[in-house]
Amino acid sequence: MEYDREFLTGTVGVLILSLLAEREMYGYEILREAERRSARTFQLKEGTLYPALHQMERDRLLKATWRESAAGRQRKYYGLTAKGRRRAASKRRQWISIAGAMRAILGHAHA
Amino acid sequence: MPEHASVVALIDRIVAGARIPSRAERDDLRRELEAHFEDAGTSEEAAREAIRRFGEERVVAGALRRVYRWDYRLLYVAKIAACLAASIGVAFFIEAAANLRVGREHDSLALAPGFAHAIVRATALVLAFVVAREALKPPLAWRRVTLGLCVYACVCGVVELTFANGAVAFVIAATFVALGALGSMRHRAPARWLLIYGSFVAVTAATHVNIAFGPMRTLLASAVTLTIWASTSAVAARADRLFVNLLESAG
Numbered sequence: 001m002e003y004d005r006e007f008l009t010g011t012v013g014v015l016i017l018s019l020l021a022e023r024e025m026y027g028y029e030i031l032r033e034a035e036r037r038s039a040r041t042f043q044l045k046e047g048t049l050y051p052a053l054h055q056m057e058r059d060r061l062l063k064a065t066w067r068e069s070a071a072g073r074q075r076k077y078y079g080l081t082a083k084g085r086r087r088a089a090s091k092r093r094q095w096i097s098i099a100g101a102m103r104a105i106l107g108h109a110h111a
Numbered sequence: 112m113p114e115h116a117s118v119v120a121l122i123d124r125i126v127a128g129a130r131i132p133s134r135a136e137r138d139d140l141r142r143e144l145e146a147h148f149e150d151a152g153t154s155e156e157a158a159r160e161a162i163r164r165f166g167e168e169r170v171v172a173g174a175l176r177r178v179y180r181w182d183y184r185l186l187y188v189a190k191i192a193a194c195l196a197a198s199i200g201v202a203f204f205i206e207a208a209a210n211l212r213v214g215r216e217h218d219s220l221a222l223a224p225g226f227a228h229a230i231v232r233a234t235a236l237v238l239a240f241v242v243a244r245e246a247l248k249p250p251l252a253w254r255r256v257t258l259g260l261c262v263y264a265c266v267c268g269v270v271e272l273t274f275a276n277g278a279v280a281f282v283i284a285a286t287f288v289a290l291g292a293l294g295s296m297r298h299r300a301p302a303r304w305l306l307i308y309g310s311f312v313a314v315t316a317a318t319h320v321n322i323a324f325g326p327m328r329t330l331l332a333s334a335v336t337l338t339i340w341a342s343t344s345a346v347a348a349r350a351d352r353l354f355v356n357l358l359e360s361a362g
Contacts, residue, residue, distance in 0.1 A: 027143060028150035045166025047125075050143065051174030058178060066142075076143045 012044065012052050014095055017080065017088035020062065024079035026069065027053060053078055061087050114158035118148045121168055128172025130358055131179045132186040140175070186357065194350040195241055198343040202233035205342065209335045231270075231277065233339050235284035238266060240343045243288050286314055291340050304337075311336050 015034050019025060025033065030053075031046055056062045061084035069075040080088060122144045131137045151161030165171070176183070210223040223229075246259025263281070271278035294307035311333040319329065 026146070028147050045170070046147070046161075046164050047166040047168070047171035048174065050140070050147075051171065051178050054140070054175065055178045073146065073149065074142075075146055076139070 012048065013056070014091045016049075016052060016056065016078075017061070017084060017091055020078055020080050021085065021088045021092075024077040026075035026077050029075075030078075056084070060084075114155045114162070117162060118158050121162060121165070122148070125168050125172045125175070127359060128168070129175035129179060130183050131175070132182045132358060134357075136179070183358075186354070190350050190354045191241060191245060194347050195237060197350070198237040198241065198346045199234055201342045201346060202237055202339045203230065205335060205338050206230055206233050209331070228280075229335075231274075232280045232284065232336075235270075235280040236287055236336065236339055237343050239263065239281065239284040239288040240291075240340065241347060243285075243292065244347050247292075283314065283318055287311060287336060287340065290314065307340070308333060308337050311340075 016030060019030055019033055027049055031044065031049055034044070053062065053064075057064055057078070060081055062078045063081050064076050064078050066074055066076050122141060125144065126137055126141050129137070129140060131140065147165075148158065148161050151157055151164075206226065206229045207222065210226040210229055211220055212223050213219075214221045242259045242263045246256045248255070263285070267278045267281040270281060290310040291307050294303055294310060297303040297306055312329060315333045315336065316324075316329050324332075
């Protein structure tokens, strides 16, 4: 299904923060994990992930380190900083609240 | 082109388009993108698919440019500051050499009384040249032109408030720069220099009609102006090359 871009705007940040709240990951891993969990709903233009990661790193929400992956290759792993954890929790609360409200509205409209 | 070569070329273009001033950060981005395409698969088909999924390189490079825009602006401002400082330094030496006089007792050297004015004029010329060069750089952007005009007008205003009639030097400098730019459009070197020098002589003569300046002094003052104009042009070109090399040096 094709989604309007306006629906997806702002979701990349929440998606990155939520996934990294669980464990450290590298760029490609984040993309595949998002795709897997969303049952392929989130099929981002993959290149757009990196500017978002770099911006969050600059904003000190993420910290990055190069280390060996399970496959034995050097990968740049991103993890949340304390500020990133707070932001992730806040975004999560906001998102759940908005999603709940939208569900209520759409449910009413449907009924 | 084989897909692996396409991937390398794509990464090169994105890294260059991101305009990241720090070489370490540029190398880091390159390494990260190489890792991305390596994870996507090593076959030709996988590489082709990875390029398709990656999205438009213009959009990705633009987004990265926004992330690093303050670093870029800082480097750009540093380049202009260095260019101004070096050009003004060179202009100072040129004016000092041109204004050096043998003292009344013939046993010492002194600077001519008009040296201070000459320095203001030379500084104005350097500033006008650098602002015009940056503002009118292709591709022409009206925002850049407006910003350049505003910066120059602000400096003019500050000088006028500080020294009475000080802004006149800036108006004359802008005229020299405009004439120099018009003269530079000639491709043949002798004609170009003669045209620029001739126009400088005309402006110098026109701006000294009310004082006894004399033809020799007019010719000499115009030669000094031309030397400062040419040295500023050389310094600015060198600063541009350094700036581009800093942004483009490969990892």
